[in-house]
Each structure stands twice: as structure tokens, then as C-alpha cells.
Amino acid sequence: MKVALSVRGLTKSYGNVTVLNDVSIDFYAGHLHALLGANGAGKSTLCKIISGLVSASAGQMSLGGGDYQPGSKQDAEASGVQIVQQELNLIETLSVAENLRLASLPNRWGVLRMSELHRSAREILDRFGLPDVDTHTIVGSLGVGKQQMVEIAAALARDARVLILDEPTAALSGSESEELFTHLTRMREQGVAIIYISHRLEEVQQLSDEVSVLRDGQLVTTEPIANINREKMVAWMSSEEEADDDSSQPAASFVSHRRDExxxxxxxxxxxxxxxxxxxxxxxxxxxxxxxxxxxxxxxxxxxxxxxxxxxxxxxxxxxxxxxxxxxxxxxxxxFAMVTEDRKQNGLLLTQPIRANTSLAALATKFSAKGWIRQTAEAESASAIHASLETRCQSLEQLVGTLSGGNQQKVAVAKWLTRGxxxxxxxxxxxxxxxxxxxxxxxxxxxxxxxxxxxxxxxxxxxxxxxxxxxxxxxxxxxxxxxxxxxxxxxxxxxxxxxxxxxxxxxxxxxxxxxxxxxxxx
Amino acid sequence: MNRLQGFLKQLAPHLGLVAVLLVLVAIFSTLSNNFFQMSTVISIANQVPDLTFLVVGMTLVLIIGGIDLSVGSLLAVSSAVLGVLMVNYEWSIWAALPIAVLVASIGGGVNGAISIGFGIPSFIVTLGMLEIARGATKVVTDSKAIYIGSRIEWFGQPLPGAFVSPAFMFAIATVVLGQLFLTRTVWGRYCIAIGTNAEAVRMSGIRSAPLCIAIFAISGMMCGLAGLAQTSRLSTADPNAAIGIELAAIAACVIGGTSLMGGRGNVIRSFIGVLIIQVLQTGLAQVGVSDASKQIITGVVIVVAVLIDALRTRWSRS
CATH class of the missing domain: 3.40.50.300 (P-loop containing nucleotide triphosphate hydrolases)
Known part of the structure; x- marks a missing residue:
């Protein structure tokens, strides 16, 4: 078996939080290697390091025997490492052909050579096995599954030695998944090393040659598929066997306040x-x-x-x-009150002061006198609530966007506590x-x-x-x-x-x- | 003492803008002996009410993340309604004015309802209204200017014993009210919040659509008042009046630091923007600059004023 890509001692830390810790894996040419793990186990970080999207804090990689240190996604692509992320990177308003050749559109003096564009795109699709997709089709009019196929085809068109797929079947229907599996099988035969992230254990069992399990940023094990069954996979992903009931047992200090109603x-x-x-x-x-x-x-x-x-x-x-x-x-x-997941997107007014964010939901009910804002009451209420939440800020007039994540979250929560x-x-x-x-x-x-x-x-x-x-x-x-x-x-x-x-x-x-x-x- | 410091601190962000205004006044005072005089002040005070009314509405519309390109045409509609009612039907100004303002407000409300209700960019909807309202004006007036005369002129002329006209005082009062609405009322706060992050406002349990439509209607109402101001200044309802004034209004707001992306703006600063534009116009005319050069210089000043403001914000941040 020929090693296509090998990673040694890969570590990634943000501040004093280590999200990937000393991971070493060999990926073989012509094999499909599944990465398993619960949320936050480090799968995505590992793939991002391999594909040049983030750089490792420590560790080495080698590709086809040579040293491999991608400085960017473009670097990685040029070396033959292609990633297809969960969010598609296609431009929906352009045609399939234009998307496939976007990085190197065929042109003469800046004028597109349409026949060459569609001819080369056709070639890519045929080679990948998508003869029924017209290269003139606008990408946005294709189904999500087909779009994903086009994206994978685009990745392969860029000379893939290693292909990374992050949950490719999450958005696909049953038949689309089958189609993808057929393509993966063909690519495997062509000697591409495929790294495959999925939460679907059956799928992993069916498709893969090796499985690596990550947990809390560390590699638990790498095993050939023959040695693995479903129970083992779940056990490896869970931290219980090692933790000795330490974290999983209810904390002694917990007091329930549950009522009957x-x-x-x-x-x-x-x-x-x-x-x-x-x-x-x-x-x-x-x-x-x-x-x-x-x-x-x-x-x-x-x-x-x-x-x-x-x-x-x-x-x-x-x-x-x-x-x-x-x-x-x-x-x-x-x-009801809802503290949203993405506080920057739909929770907070980042360019407004803490005071205005805190009072927003309660403005009409608590701080309004015939429509006029009761400014003193507004300020006092915000001041009191942030004192009790221990929000760290220079003043209540500080803009929320300049606060740390934890303090931003306190503002988001304070908004609802103020409203009640x-x-x-x-x-x-x-x-x-x-x-x-x-x-x-x-x-x-x-x-x-x-x-x-x-x-x-x-x-x-x-x-x-x-x-x-x-x-x-x-x-x-x-x-x-x-x-x-x-x-x-x-x-x-x-x-x-x-x-x-x-x-x-x-x-x-x-x-x-x-x-x-x-x-x-x- | 602390009070004074607090007051100065509040004033600080406006100093750059006031400085631009003072520099312009200084330049024109050196270039022309006639500029630094009471007559110039009176002339400027006489000119500004139309644009002042418009920027009060425009500032609010820009803050919620919209834009209103139809203000010039709605101004003309209001003026035409005044002319037709007061001359052809011999109504008094007090009977005609509410109708004129109402018509313009409805025009603004339609802008808002279509833009907010169907999620069409206000740029497009108000561009349509710009054409429609101008065409309607020409229909109503038969494309002819209607001379009204003294029955309306008094509104735009200085009061006896005072230097300023009722139109000017009314415009200043509107600026103050607009600023109070923006900074002191629940709806004003919502406007800023909507322009900053409309989704966060929705997820805070606030319905923003009725307010946004009302803001467009207010902009229309301001066009109605601006129509009165302009008609009284010219003594005439002119169907071709105020063509292109929407760009001057937007320029004044932008000079005043209003963001075209929404969420940031201040009515008083927009008014200072109006003064900058008007001082420039009056000053350049007195110095005897040709119309062509006047346009070029006005354009340069608009960009430079915004540039200074942008640089100042960047410096104060770092």
C-alpha cells in the first residue's frame, strides 16, 4: 500500500484552548479513510489544516513522500489536495461551465472563448461521469445534490491526489448519495486518497477502507474496517470508558427546581x-x-x-x-424569550451601545412614556442588570461589537432579562x-x-x-x-x-x- | 463643570462638520467683500427651507436602510396641488395646504408600502415614483407654471422685525422635532436598530414593517412642506421645479455623516450639510464663478467633506 498523505503530531491551539492534539494518521492512495467523532472532536480542524485553510501550531505533513506545508487553499490545490466543504463554493448565477473553469477561464485578450470553455467543461463532466448535466445550465437552477456533484467534479478537475469530503451526503437524497458513492468507488480505483467525514455510521461501514476516530481533539484509534463494528465506533467516540464516571455522573451540587405545572x-x-x-x-x-x-x-x-x-x-x-x-x-x-445561536447575525446590534441593546426588547413595554423613551429608567435598568451579570465594559455606552464574546453573550441575555x-x-x-x-x-x-x-x-x-x-x-x-x-x-x-x-x-x-x-x- | 465637559464631549463628533462650514465661510469672506454680511445670511436663510424639510425625511429613510429618490417629484406634486387649488379653485392657503401635504404623504406611503410589503429595494420603487409623480404634476398643471402671488409669498419672506421667514422657522422647528423623534422616542430608536440589524430587531419581537412604511410616508409629508416652502419662495407652482433635488438632499445627509447602509444618521448634522451646500452655492455665485465651475467645486466639496469625516472616524478609532 502506498501512502499518499501522512500527518505527524498535528496540533492546533487557539490561545490556551487546544482543539487538535498530536494527531498522526497515514492516508493511503486508492483508499477511502473515514473520520469519525462527535461535535467538536477536531475532524473539521484536521481537514482544514490538510487543505491549507488554517495552519497547524505544531506537527508535519508529507505528501507523496515530499514535505508538504500548504500556506493557503490555493497552495494545497496546486499540490493536488482538494476539499469539498459543507457549504458549497459555487457561484449560483453563473453556468456550470463557468464555475468549473472559474480560476482559469479560457480567453483571448480577455474575451471569453465560449466554445473552448464548454468543450473543456464537457470533458470534465464526462470524465467524472455526469453526462446528463448541460454545461450551459445556470448552477442555481440545479438541485443541491447535483450542485455538490459539480463541486466535486470541479475539485477533481484540478488534479486530485487527495480529496477531502466534509459530510457530503448531509444535503443529498438517497439516490443522489448512491450516485456519489459510485463516483467515489471509481476515484478510489484511480488511486485517489479520499478523506471522508460523515455522521452516518452505516455509510462509513459500507464505504471505507480505514476509520480514524477523534475525540476532544485527540486521535483515539485508526483501524481497518474489518476490525470495526458499530458498537465499537460509538464507544470510541464517547469519552465514558476513560472518564471513570467523572464527568458523566450528575454533579452533586445540582438542585432541581422542577414543579408539577x-x-x-x-x-x-x-x-x-x-x-x-x-x-x-x-x-x-x-x-x-x-x-x-x-x-x-x-x-x-x-x-x-x-x-x-x-x-x-x-x-x-x-x-x-x-x-x-x-x-x-x-x-x-x-x-417567550430566545437567545439566538448566532448573536452577531441575529441577536445584537453590534454598532450600538450596550444600553440600547439591553433595552431593545423592553423599550415599548418598560421604558416608554407615550412613545418618549424614559432615558433615566433605561440607563438605570441596564446598569443594574450588567452589574449583576458582571459584564466587563468601560461604560454602558461602549459599542457591543467591541466587547469580548462572553460579554456580548451577557448583553444578549440581559436583553431578555430586561424584558422578562x-x-x-x-x-x-x-x-x-x-x-x-x-x-x-x-x-x-x-x-x-x-x-x-x-x-x-x-x-x-x-x-x-x-x-x-x-x-x-x-x-x-x-x-x-x-x-x-x-x-x-x-x-x-x-x-x-x-x-x-x-x-x-x-x-x-x-x-x-x-x-x-x-x-x-x- | 462636569456638565460642561459632558456637553463638550457630546459636541466633539460634530466639530469636524462645523469646521468645514466655518472654513467655507472664511474662504468666501476673503474672496468677496460682500460675503460676510447680514444680507448673505438672510439670503441663505431664505434659500434653505426646501432642502431642509427634505433632509429631515431623507435622513430617517436612510437610517432605516432605504433611500427616497422621489422627493423632488413629490415636492413638485405638492406645489402643483397648491397652485391648482389656490388659483383655479380659489381656495385659501389653509384649505389647500393640508391637501397638498396629504397627497405627498400618500405618495411616500405608497413608496413604503410597496417597498416593504413586497421586499423590493426602495431605490427602484422610489425611482418609479420619481417618474410617476413628475408626470402627474404635468397632468395636473397642464405643464404650465401657475402664478400664485402674494397669497403665498408671505410664507417665504422675512417677518417684519425679524430676519427670517416663517418657512425658515418652521424648517428649523422640523429639524429639532426630527432629531427629538430620532433620539428620544421608541420609534426613533427602532429606526436606528432596524438599519443596524433588521433580523436582530425581528428576533427581539419587534414588528418593523409598519414603522418603516410610516417613515416613507413622513418623507412624503416633508416633500409636501418643502413644496410649500419652494412655491412661496418662487410665488409660482412650477411643474419643472426641483428636478434633481433628491441628489442634493442625499448629498447633504451624507456630508452630515448619515450612512447609506443604514443605522447611522443625525438630523442636525444633515441640516449642517444643507448649510454647507447652500453656503457653497451662494458664495460661489457672489465670487462670480461660472455655472460649470460651480458644479465641479460642489462635487469636490461633497467628496472632501465625507472623506474628512471618514478619516476623522478612523483616527478616533485607532
Whole structure:
């Protein structure tokens, strides 16, 4: 077996946080090598280092025996390392041919040579096996699956020795996935080393030659597929066997404030990928929602809050009637608050002062006298709330964009505390914030629970949910698959459940006869 | 003492703009003996009300992230309605004025409703309104200027014993009200928030559409008042009046530091922008510069004023 790419001791740190720690793997030419791991295990970081998108803090790589140190994505591409990321990099308004040749459009004195453009694009598509795609088609009019194929074809057109695919089937339908697998098989035969990230364990078992499992930035093991089964994969991804019940057992300090009365009842919500989700949260309860990235957790919260309009289903508040919100203003009116995942995109006014951000949601209800802003009350309220949250800032007039992540999050939370709500929805509340701010946030969750508020926390950090929640529900592929009470918390079980829903879709794709036949073709 | 410091601190960001104005005044005072005189002040005060009304509305529209290109045409519509009602139907100014302002407000409201309701960029919708309203003006007036005379002139002429006209005082009052609306009311705060991050405003449970439509209607209302100011100054309802004034209004706002991307603006600074433009016009005319050179210099000053402001912000940040 010929080693195409080998990485030795790769490490990546941001400040004192190490996201990838001393990882060494050999990738063989003509093999498909799957990378497995839970959210934040370091798979994406590893792939970004290999493809020149980020540089390693320590470690070496060699490509085909020679030293390999890509300074940029262009460097890596020139060396024959191609990556297809989850977000597509195509220009939707241009044709397939123009996208395929974008970096080197055939031209004479700047005038496009259309016949040459389409001839060469046709050649690329035919070689890749997409004879039914017209090179004149505008990319935006193709389905997502076809677009992904075009992107992969574009990557291969650039002379690929190593091809990295980050969750390529996440957006594909069953038949599109099959088509992709056929192409992958062909490429493998041509001697391309394929690095494949996927959360679908069945798919990994079917396709790969080797599997590497990462956990918390470290390489757990690299094994040939023959030595692996599903149970082993899940066990390796989970940290329980080593942790000796240290992190997974409920913290002794946890006090439940759960009452009998139901605070929020979600009944049969469907919205986009979210599929018929129902659950109850009682007052004073902190319900965690776990699941893989892309399992529909954010979409669920958005549908409950009216940020997206649910296709069906409704929500019920304590003592209220069943409603389906069509605008967040209705939800806020009814007593909801939602701290969004992407605070810069849809949570904060970055170029406005802390004071204006803090009062925003409560301006009309608390600080208005016939439309005039009660400025003293506004300032005093903001001052009091940031004193209690220990927000670090020069003054309340400091612009929010100049604060650190943790302090920005405190402003986002303060906005809703100022408004006051009965049901609080937190989406990834501790993303990108430091330990101190996190501790403050957990205290706040408990304080709200003590007051009898209803709290839902979506988080990719299982330890966070273990530390702060009465119960954890798990979402997978748009469904809520199971729910664990605090006594039954187990990392193994939650991981297993997170991957479970992924399978149900896939089994249908793989059991399809067509796929078997295609693979059998010469 | 602390109060004074606080006041000066609040004033500091405006000093650059005031400095530009003072430098212009100084330059023209050296170049022309007639410039630094009361008559010039009166002349400028007489000229500015039209544009001043327009920039109050324009500033608000720009802050919510929109733009209003139809202000010149809506001004002309309002003027035409005044002319037709007061001359052809012999209405009094008090009966005609509300109708004129209402018509212009409706024009602005239609801009807002179509742009916000259907998610079409206001640039395009108001560009359409620019043509429609100008055409309607010509229909209403039969493309002829209507002379109104003294029944409306008094509004644009200095009051006895004072140096300024009712139009000027009314315009200044509107600037102050506009600034108070922007900085002291819930809706003004929402406007700034919407222009900064509309999605964050939505996710904070605030419905922004009605407010945004109202802002376009307010811009239309300002066009109505500007129509009154201009008609009284010229004694005539001219269907070809104020062509291209939308660009002067936008320039004044931009000189005043209003962001075309939304979220940032200040009505008083926009008014200083109006003064800069008007001082330039009056000064250049007195110095005896040709029309062609006047245009070139005006263009240069607009860009330089914005450049100075941009550099000042960059320096104060680093």
C-alpha cells in the first residue's frame, strides 16, 4: 500500500484552548479513510489544516513522500489536495461551465472563448461521469445534490491526489448519495486518497477502507474496517470508558427546581426538516436538547418562537391556548424569550451601545412614556442588570461589537432579562465564551429555574447539559428520538441516540438494489 | 463643570462638520467683500427651507436602510396641488395646504408600502415614483407654471422685525422635532436598530414593517412642506421645479455623516450639510464663478467633506 498523505503530531491551539492534539494518521492512495467523532472532536480542524485553510501550531505533513506545508487553499490545490466543504463554493448565477473553469477561464485578450470553455467543461463532466448535466445550465437552477456533484467534479478537475469530503451526503437524497458513492468507488480505483467525514455510521461501514476516530481533539484509534463494528465506533467516540464516571455522573451540587405545572407544551411541530416534534417542559425545569449539528435543533427553536412559521403543530403555554406563531413579536408578547445561536447575525446590534441593546426588547413595554423613551429608567435598568451579570465594559455606552464574546453573550441575555419572560429558549448559550462567563450563565439558569421559569437549552456540549439540566432530549435528523431524566444521563446513550435517526434514512438508500448493482458494474 | 465637559464631549463628533462650514465661510469672506454680511445670511436663510424639510425625511429613510429618490417629484406634486387649488379653485392657503401635504404623504406611503410589503429595494420603487409623480404634476398643471402671488409669498419672506421667514422657522422647528423623534422616542430608536440589524430587531419581537412604511410616508409629508416652502419662495407652482433635488438632499445627509447602509444618521448634522451646500452655492455665485465651475467645486466639496469625516472616524478609532 502506498501512502499518499501522512500527518505527524498535528496540533492546533487557539490561545490556551487546544482543539487538535498530536494527531498522526497515514492516508493511503486508492483508499477511502473515514473520520469519525462527535461535535467538536477536531475532524473539521484536521481537514482544514490538510487543505491549507488554517495552519497547524505544531506537527508535519508529507505528501507523496515530499514535505508538504500548504500556506493557503490555493497552495494545497496546486499540490493536488482538494476539499469539498459543507457549504458549497459555487457561484449560483453563473453556468456550470463557468464555475468549473472559474480560476482559469479560457480567453483571448480577455474575451471569453465560449466554445473552448464548454468543450473543456464537457470533458470534465464526462470524465467524472455526469453526462446528463448541460454545461450551459445556470448552477442555481440545479438541485443541491447535483450542485455538490459539480463541486466535486470541479475539485477533481484540478488534479486530485487527495480529496477531502466534509459530510457530503448531509444535503443529498438517497439516490443522489448512491450516485456519489459510485463516483467515489471509481476515484478510489484511480488511486485517489479520499478523506471522508460523515455522521452516518452505516455509510462509513459500507464505504471505507480505514476509520480514524477523534475525540476532544485527540486521535483515539485508526483501524481497518474489518476490525470495526458499530458498537465499537460509538464507544470510541464517547469519552465514558476513560472518564471513570467523572464527568458523566450528575454533579452533586445540582438542585432541581422542577414543579408539577407544565410551563411549555410543544405539540407536533413540523417545520422544514423538523419532523413532528412534541415535548413538555414543566415550570422550573431546565430541559436540554442534544443532537448533532444539523439535526434540526435550531430549526425547532425557531419554529417554536415564530422566527420561521411552522408547517403544522402548535405550542401551549401554562394556562394559555394552543397557538402557532407567525412572527416573533407574537411569541414575545406571549412570554417567550430566545437567545439566538448566532448573536452577531441575529441577536445584537453590534454598532450600538450596550444600553440600547439591553433595552431593545423592553423599550415599548418598560421604558416608554407615550412613545418618549424614559432615558433615566433605561440607563438605570441596564446598569443594574450588567452589574449583576458582571459584564466587563468601560461604560454602558461602549459599542457591543467591541466587547469580548462572553460579554456580548451577557448583553444578549440581559436583553431578555430586561424584558422578562416565562419561557426562555437558549440556543448554544456558551458558544465561544470563557469559563467565567459560562459559570455566570449556569448560575443564571438556576436562578431562573428557581423563579419558576421554563427553560430550554440547546447545546452541542454534553457536559454543559449534564451540569445544568433536569432532563435531556435528543434530536436526530429532525426528530426528537428520546429523552433522558437526570438519573439516566449517559454520554454513550445520548451519542447512540444522536446517530440513530441518521441511520433510518440511510438504510433505505443502501438497501436499494440499484446501489448494489451500480457498485457491481465494472 | 462636569456638565460642561459632558456637553463638550457630546459636541466633539460634530466639530469636524462645523469646521468645514466655518472654513467655507472664511474662504468666501476673503474672496468677496460682500460675503460676510447680514444680507448673505438672510439670503441663505431664505434659500434653505426646501432642502431642509427634505433632509429631515431623507435622513430617517436612510437610517432605516432605504433611500427616497422621489422627493423632488413629490415636492413638485405638492406645489402643483397648491397652485391648482389656490388659483383655479380659489381656495385659501389653509384649505389647500393640508391637501397638498396629504397627497405627498400618500405618495411616500405608497413608496413604503410597496417597498416593504413586497421586499423590493426602495431605490427602484422610489425611482418609479420619481417618474410617476413628475408626470402627474404635468397632468395636473397642464405643464404650465401657475402664478400664485402674494397669497403665498408671505410664507417665504422675512417677518417684519425679524430676519427670517416663517418657512425658515418652521424648517428649523422640523429639524429639532426630527432629531427629538430620532433620539428620544421608541420609534426613533427602532429606526436606528432596524438599519443596524433588521433580523436582530425581528428576533427581539419587534414588528418593523409598519414603522418603516410610516417613515416613507413622513418623507412624503416633508416633500409636501418643502413644496410649500419652494412655491412661496418662487410665488409660482412650477411643474419643472426641483428636478434633481433628491441628489442634493442625499448629498447633504451624507456630508452630515448619515450612512447609506443604514443605522447611522443625525438630523442636525444633515441640516449642517444643507448649510454647507447652500453656503457653497451662494458664495460661489457672489465670487462670480461660472455655472460649470460651480458644479465641479460642489462635487469636490461633497467628496472632501465625507472623506474628512471618514478619516476623522478612523483616527478616533485607532
Amino acid at each position: 407544565v410551563g411549555l407544551s410543544v405539540q407536533g411541530i413540523s417545520c422544514g426538516m423538523v419532523n413532528n416534534v412534541s415535548f413538555d417542559v414543566r415550570r422550573g425545569e431546565r430541559l436540554g436538547i442534544a443532537g448533532l449539528v444539523g439535526s434540526g435543533r435550531t430549526e425547532l427553536l425557531r419554529a417554536i418562537f415564530g422566527a420561521d412559521v411552522a408547517d403544522s403543530g402548535h405550542v401551549l403555554l401554562a394556562g394559555g391556548e394552543a397557538v402557532r406563531f407567525t412572527h416573533p413579536s407574537q411569541a414575545v408578547e406571549a412570554g 419572560a416565562e419561557v426562555y429558549l437558549f440556543d448554544e448559550p456558551s458558544r465561544g465564551i470563557d469559563v467565567a462567563a459560562r459559570g455566570k450563565l449556569y448560575e443564571l439558569f438556576e436562578e431562573l429555574a428557581k423563579q419558576g421559569k421554563t427553560i430550554v437549552i440547546v447545546s452541542s456540549d454534553l457536559e454543559e447539559l449534564f451540569e445544568t439540566c433536569d432532563a435531556i432530549a435528543v434530536m436526530s435528523a429532525g426528530r426528537m428520538v428520546t429523552k433522558y431524566e437526570r438519573n439516566d444521563f449517559s454520554e454513550d446513550a445520548i451519542l447512540e441516540a444522536s446517530f440513530a435517526g441518521q441511520e433510518s434514512q440511510l438504510t433505505t438508500a443502501l438497501s436499494d438494489d440499484k446501489w448494489q448493482n451500480e457498485e457491481a458494474k465494472p
